[in-house]
Amino acid sequence: MSTYKSDFLNILSERGFIHQVSEPDVLDARAVEGTLTAYIGFDCTAASLHVGSLLPIMMLYWLQQTGHRPIALMGGGTTRVGDPSGKDESRRILTEDDINNNLVGIRAIFSKFLKFEGAGGNADKSNAIMANNADWLNKLNYIDFLRDVGKHFSVNRMLAFDSVKMRLERQHELSFLEFNYMVLQAYDFVELNKLYGCTVQMGGSDQWGNIVSGIDLGRRMSGAQMFALTAPLLTTSSGAKMGKTAAGAVWLNADMVSPYDYWQYWRNTEDGDVARFLKLFTTLPLGEIAKLAALQGAEINEAKKVLATEATALVHGRAAADESAGTARKTFEEGTFAQSLPTVEVARATLEQGIGVLNAFAELTSLVSSNGDARRQIKAGGLKVNDANVTDEKMMLTAKDLTVDGAIKLSLGKKKHVLIKPV
RNA sequence: GGGAGAGUGUCCCGAGUGGCAAAGGGGGCGGACUGUAAAUCCGCUGGCUACGCCUUCGUAGGUUCGAGUCCUACCUCUCCCA
Numbered sequence: 001m002s003t004y005k006s007d008f009l010n011i012l013s014e015r016g017f018i019h020q021v022s023e024p025d026v027l028d029a030r031a032v033e034g035t036l037t038a039y040i041g042f043d044c045t046a047a048s049l050h051v052g053s054l055l056p057i058m059m060l061y062w063l064q065q066t067g068h069r070p071i072a073l074m075g076g077g078t079t080r081v082g083d084p085s086g087k088d089e090s091r092r093i094l095t096e097d098d099i100n101n102n103l104v105g106i107r108a109i110f111s112k113f114l115k116f117e118g119a120g121g122n123a124d125k126s127n128a129i130m131a132n133n134a135d136w137l138n139k140l141n142y143i144d145f146l147r148d149v150g151k152h153f154s155v156n157r158m159l160a161f162d163s164v165k166m167r168l169e170r171q172h173e174l175s176f177l178e179f180n181y182m183v184l185q186a187y188d189f190v191e192l193n194k195l196y197g198c199t200v201q202m203g204g205s206d207q208w209g210n211i212v213s214g215i216d217l218g219r220r221m222s223g224a225q226m227f228a229l230t231a232p233l234l235t236t237s238s239g240a241k242m243g244k245t246a247a248g249a250v251w252l253n254a255d256m257v258s259p260y261d262y263w264q265y266w267r268n269t270e271d272g273d274v275a276r277f278l279k280l281f282t283t284l285p286l287g288e289i290a291k292l293a294a295l296q297g298a299e300i301n302e303a304k305k306v307l308a309t310e311a312t313a314l315v316h317g318r319a320a321a322d323e324s325a326g327t328a329r330k331t332f333e334e335g336t337f338a339q340s341l342p343t344v345e346v347a348r349a350t351l352e353q354g355i356g357v358l359n360a361f362a363e364l365t366s367l368v369s370s371n372g373d374a375r376r377q378i379k380a381g382g383l384k385v386n387d388a389n390v391t392d393e394k395m396m397l398t399a400k401d402l403t404v405d406g407a408i409k410l411s412l413g414k415k416k417h418v419l420i421k422p423v
Numbered sequence: 424g425g426g427a428g429a430g431u432g433u434c435c436c437g438a439g440u441g442g443c444a445a446a447g448g449g450g451g452c453g454g455a456c457u458g459u460a461a462a463u464c465c466g467c468u469g470g471c472u473a474c475g476c477c478u479u480c481g482u483a484g485g486u487u488c489g490a491g492u493c494c495u496a497c498c499u500c501u502c503c504c505a
Contacts, residue, residue: 301459370471371470380452380453
């Protein structure tokens, strides 16, 4: 089915990364001829990226794997202004220090997927680059910018973009700042083209308009030929947004979401998403994925385990992935005790005196948000101590509750478990 | 500058006659059924030292036995006119 000649486009296409490509034939030919340089922009509003950013990261990964050069562009400049999207969103302005800290955290994630200059490798034309648009955006002079860049933009056409049109029709406010995002992003593309010879910008399908603006701007300012490649917007088959769970975003940094929880996130993938996610979020060969995708009924769970382990291995390493898989197997399938479950330590003396269940669940382990919540869960039969339902909210946990393994297991529902260990 | 509206349970949307811990959704959590899935059904969805107490309807005052509801000022947002 693949109609491309280049490995790069073939792989992206087979694995389901491509939504739209501008001038696919020309881009394909370029990819065959030589080394492409492509970029994707990331906001650095938090100290980590979450699962939602994984798809673009994987695109950069495949780009590099097929011999091309990826650029991860940090929105250091745009973040400084504060993204105005989301009408009620607290427009907290991040300080320079915050942004720099975030950059460090985010860079750590990229280094797991991409090979950067100086990271052990010798100079290779496919070494990844991390750029920061603050480097050029901060220096801009308004008048010069308007004259050099602004003159190439037609407001008439900008108003016709879907993103703008929708806001106008729904009578949502669209600030001038936000209106300019398109312009800044287009300028980023041209700047990267100038600095690194970057000719391709990738992104989610909602970025199409912005990317095309960049292509136009490049042609007008320097006559460069540039390309757009967008990925489908990801939702689960039941329509939910990717990457958000009850506990909040599924972050990629281990200190924000543990490898075990990360593994669990993928383990709980809906049936209908398994094949798609295997292609997008693991690097397994397509043949193997096809076999897994053919599994029916309950057997799909095997595919989900593979998905979870492979996806976790990419972000947290093989060892952590295997350990998470082992923990899950013991906990869910063998019903035994896994020492590797999340653990909270308490002073032995405190335990000797006894700890109230409410306190243990709410304060100690934060499995529930308050004592009241704990009471409700007890009524609903959702709390367990050592796999036995809690029925009395005045129950005390003492050293007698320690199992042979030297810990007390607290559970909320069937899936969330925490161990309490005396020290 | 003039005029008309809006801000509700710190996840979102949204009803609300002066007696309100405040309808209804969505989302989330728990239970049942399953396969750690989906769908479906049931329960829960301010806090606490809990037959009571405290804090909540943009902010600050006021009227009232009693205010989300009435009055005043202010803040923010939207729309229309200039």
